[in-house]
Amino acid sequence: MLTSETFERLLAWLDADRERAGEKYRHIHRTLIQIFVWKRCMDAEAWADEVVDRVVEKLPELAADYKGNPALYFYGVAKRAANECRREQFTHEPLSPTLNPPAPEIRDEEEEKTSSTLTECTAGCMARLMRAERKLLRRYYRWRGQKKIDAHRDLAKELGLKPGALRVKVHRARAKLDECIIDCMQRKGADETIWWKKT
Amino acid sequence: MEELDDEQRLIRRYLMGQLGPERERVEERMLADPDYFDRVLIVEEGLFEDFVFGDMSAPERESFNEHLLSSPRQVKKLEITKALKNYAGATRRPGAWWIGSLMSEHKLGAALALAALLLLGSFAAYRMLMRDPLETELARLNSRDAISAQPGPSVYAETLTASRFRGLGARNDGEKELTIPPGTEVVLLHLALSGDDSESYNVTLTRGAKEWPLHIEGVRPVSADGAKVLPVKIPSRALTAGPHELTLSGVALDGSLDENILSYTFRVAGDKK
Numbered sequence: 001m002l003t004s005e006t007f008e009r010l011l012a013w014l015d016a017d018r019e020r021a022g023e024k025y026r027h028i029h030r031t032l033i034q035i036f037v038w039k040r041c042m043d044a045e046a047w048a049d050e051v052v053d054r055v056v057e058k059l060p061e062l063a064a065d066y067k068g069n070p071a072l073y074f075y076g077v078a079k080r081a082a083n084e085c086r087r088e089q090f091t092h093e094p095l096s097p098t099l100n101p102p103a104p105e106i107r108d109e110e111e112e113k114t115s116s117t118l119t120e121c122t123a124g125c126m127a128r129l130m131r132a133e134r135k136l137l138r139r140y141y142r143w144r145g146q147k148k149i150d151a152h153r154d155l156a157k158e159l160g161l162k163p164g165a166l167r168v169k170v171h172r173a174r175a176k177l178d179e180c181i182i183d184c185m186q187r188k189g190a191d192e193t194i195w196w197k198k199t
Numbered sequence: 200m201e202e203l204d205d206e207q208r209l210i211r212r213y214l215m216g217q218l219g220p221e222r223e224r225v226e227e228r229m230l231a232d233p234d235y236f237d238r239v240l241i242v243e244e245g246l247f248e249d250f251v252f253g254d255m256s257a258p259e260r261e262s263f264n265e266h267l268l269s270s271p272r273q274v275k276k277l278e279i280t281k282a283l284k285n286y287a288g289a290t291r292r293p294g295a296w297w298i299g300s301l302m303s304e305h306k307l308g309a310a311l312a313l314a315a316l317l318l319l320g321s322f323a324a325y326r327m328l329m330r331d332p333l334e335t336e337l338a339r340l341n342s343r344d345a346i347s348a349q350p351g352p353s354v355y356a357e358t359l360t361a362s363r364f365r366g367l368g369a370r371n372d373g374e375k376e377l378t379i380p381p382g383t384e385v386v387l388l389h390l391a392l393s394g395d396d397s398e399s400y401n402v403t404l405t406r407g408a409k410e411w412p413l414h415i416e417g418v419r420p421v422s423a424d425g426a427k428v429l430p431v432k433i434p435s436r437a438l439t440a441g442p443h444e445l446t447l448s449g450v451a452l453d454g455s456l457d458e459n460i461l462s463y464t465f466r467v468a469g470d471k472k
Contacts, residue, residue, distance in 0.1 A: 027230075027236070028230060030236075031230050031236050034229075034240075035229065037272055037273060038213075038267075040266070040269040040270065042270060044272065071227075071230040072227060072231060075227050075230050078230075118278060119285070119286075121282075122279070122282040122285075124411065128411065128412070128414060130414075130416065137287065138287045141283050141284050141286075142288055144254060145254060148201075148252065148254070163201070168241065171240065171241045174283075177283070178275075180412075181279050182275060184411075
């Protein structure tokens with residue numbers, strides 16, 4: 001179980017410098033969540049926390065004996081946890097919200113409402129980005145197919161960037177935008193079961 | 200699909216569930232190397248874009264559905280990518296995105312919807328599309344000239360120390376409570392910079408769960424009693440009772456951004472009126 005005391009011990013194991021240790025912890029936790037998502041484990045955050053708890057339990061031995069990159073130890077624990085997650089998901093009923101879906105006419109109405117909330121949040125969040133980021137995303141997401149490839153190449157040239165660097169810039173702007181939109185949807189009380197329905 | 204290098208192709212196969220034992224090498228590397236993890240996320244973003252823009256073959260779409268849309272978090276990514284595509288496709292001129300989006304779907308329905316929107320009044324749509332007036336006022340109050348002027352009689356000033364540095368530290372530790380006197384027009388917060396020496400700062404004010412965050416760009420630090428502080432002026436009407444947080448991102452001379460360096464939490468007490 002992660003307490004402030006065990007958290008400090010974990011940080012100390014990750015790195016002697018507390019700030020670097022914090023960055024390493026944040027990266028490991030965030031990456032674990034995403035790995036569990038890609039392994040199709042439903043509650044990825046809970047599984048990532050479970051991995052951290054298991055590592056923390058072993059800290060006294062690790063601090064004394066473990067040699068090597070701590071991130072790789074986390075991975076070993078994560079692999080075992082992922083196997084458990086797969087076993088659980090195949091043997092148990094899937095969790096709601098799909099168990100008792102609302103009637104079709106109510107669902108359509110809710111879907112429209114959610115869709116218009118998403119549109120509103122997207123516009124609102126775009127308006128709140130820095131001007132350069134807003135312009136970048138608008139131009140980056142405008143085209144499809146060959147036009148998209150040409151437009152991205154032209155945009156990179158205009159900004160004096162290699163294509164890879166342009167992609168990184170877009171990714172950073174997207175990360176801010178996505179966080180804003182998810183936050184906005186939560187604030188506006190968007191129905192989670194509709195919001196993430198598969199299309 | 201845009202040209203990919205060998206690494207990107209491998210990552211794409213990983214994400215689409217097409218790698219065998221090599222998966223473990225990719226996953227280990229993601230945990231050990233933050234830059235590599237970012238590159239994986241970028242490839243994933245590209246996959247979402249290809250899916251949304253219809254730039255994928257049928258077998259690829261099937262793989263994508265099976266491997267990348269298996270959780271609420273992932274489907275949110277998809278829905279946001281779609282929303283962004285609609286927004287970008289329709290914003291050929293400022294403020295027109297919603298018109299374009301409607302017209303491209305159902306012409307008659309769009310015409311009726313447009314008429315209804317105009318009848319209901321365009322102020323709400325205008326308000327939504329235009330910059331928040333509070334942000335305009337924040338920009339004006341925190342411009343170079345305004346900051347360097349002496350505070351007026353209706354300004355309430357306080358000093359805050361950072362509660363979190365680069366995301367570390369307890370959020371509510373030593374949270375200051377501000378009692379803003381009635382009649383105050385502007386709250387001037389001096390943010391202690393704890394040794395950070397960025398050229399200027401972008402400031403984000405988060406005001407509880409229900410309000411939009413507000414942003415101020417390019418605020419410059421000043422010296423006070425031998426230490427650097429960041430003076431931030433906020434219209435007092437923006438600070439309703441309850442918890443608030445100011446987050447600073449440092450801006451270097453070359454314009455590069457060092458995000459979320461310092462955070463300051465505070466609480467505004469009761470009713471100012």
